[in-house]
Amino acid sequence: MASTGRLDGKVALVTGAAAGLGRAAAIRMAEQGARVVVTDILDEAGDDVASEIGASGRFERLDVTRPEDWSRAMEATLEAFGRLDVLVNNAGVVVLGDVESLSLAAWRHVHAVNLDGVFLGCRYGVEVMKRGGGSIINLSSVSGLVGGHNLAAYNSSKGGVRLLTKSVALHCARAGYGIRCNSVHPTFIETAMVRSMIDASDDPERTRQKLARQIPLGEIGEPDDVAHMIVYLASDESKFVTGAEFVVDGGVTAQ
Ligand SMILES: NC(=O)c1ccc[n+]([C@@H]2O[C@H](COP(=O)([O-])OP(=O)(O)OC[C@H]3O[C@@H](n4cnc5c(N)ncnc54)[C@H](O)[C@@H]3O)[C@@H](O)[C@H]2O)c1
Known part of the structure; x- marks a missing residue:
């Protein structure tokens, strides 16, 4: 993949x-010059993304809830x-559900992936990056900033990611590690996660239009809208930015 250089050498x-x-x-x-370790629990799809990237990409299986997977992925990297x-x-x-209907199992699963997974990532990431500095970017959500009646576990986990990010940022700054840590807060973006929520509704087309109407800019976002923010936070252009939250939401939380 041709490099244009904002992440050369990273x-x-x-x-x-x-x-x-x-x-x-x-x-x-990768387009900006980074070598990228693509990780997921989906081996085939993960391999495909690494192949698309080419020589500067590789796939490692990593279930974010498992400390042993983190350890192995860091070694492989x-x-x-x-x-x-x-x-x-x-x-x-x-997992959709309000405080009355959500099962304890679902609550724990959402927190295991969304919050324990980010905690473990920060723990293992800091261990490796404190040798030379770096940037940790945590995906929260607008649901980490404002509530939704049927998002009890998701709200809680994403709100946790928001403040965990600030704690990690301050710890790393105080320790002089040269590691920055920031959170990103998207609203609805066109991915499988949002499509599954739309498809689970009684009238998917109406639901899609309703979601788009809730966004002041009038449409559901694209994955690249968030990816461009991640490239900025990954690059040295953001060297003075840490412990901060970056909203990518078409104006939703400005209201
Ligand atoms: N799409 C949105 O509208 C939106 C909005 C706000 C925040 N987010 C956040 O952005 C992130 C990405 O969302 P997305 O829309 O791309 O989701 P997605 O469902 O399209 O993709 C999520 C990926 O995570 C992988 N995954 C799930 N459990 C895992 C585990 N235990 N270990 C490792 N990988 C696991 C899945 O296999 C999948 O490839 C999530 O943290 C999500 O909460 C998404």
């Missing part, structure tokens, strides 16, 4: 990169590319 690891926002972030970062500069904690799941 090595990035992206979780949940077989599809959606993670895939877009991996591809856009250092073995393949010798360093890690950028970690995108992107893997996430949504």
Whole structure:
């Protein structure tokens, strides 16, 4: 893939990169010169993304809830590319449900992936990156900033990611590691996650139009809208930015 250089020399690891926002972030970062470790629990789709990237991409299986997977993925990254500069904690799941209807099992699953997974990523990422500095980018959501009646677990997990990010940023700044940590907060973006929510409704076409109407800019976002923000946070252009939250939401939370 031709390099235009904003991330030349950097090595990035992206979780949940077989599809959606993670895939877009991996591809856009590779276009800017990064070598990218694509990770996911979907082997075939993850391999396809790594192949699309070419020689500067490789796939590693990584279930973000498993410390042993993190350990192995970090070793594989250092073995393949010798360093890690950028970690995108992107893997996430949504289960709809309000506080009365959501099962405890669903609550725990959402937190295991969305919050424990980001905690483990930060823990293992800091361990490797404190040798040379780096950038950690955590995918939260507008649902980490404002509530939804049927998003009890998702709201809680994404709100947790928002403040965990600030804690990691301040710890790394205080320790002088040269590691920055920021959160990204998208609204509805056209990926499998949003499509499954739309398809589960009684009238998918009406639901899609309703979602788009809730967005001041009038449409559901594209994965690249978020990937471009991730490229900025991965690059040295954001060297003075840490502990901050970046909303990519077509104006939703401006209201
Ligand atoms: N799409 C949106 O509208 C939207 C909005 C706000 C925030 N987000 C957040 O952005 C991130 C990416 O969302 P998306 O829309 O691309 O989702 P997606 O469902 O399209 O893709 C998520 C990927 O994560 C992987 N994954 C799931 N569980 C995993 C695990 N335990 N370990 C490793 N990988 C796992 C899946 O296999 C999949 O490839 C998520 O954290 C999501 O909460 C998405």
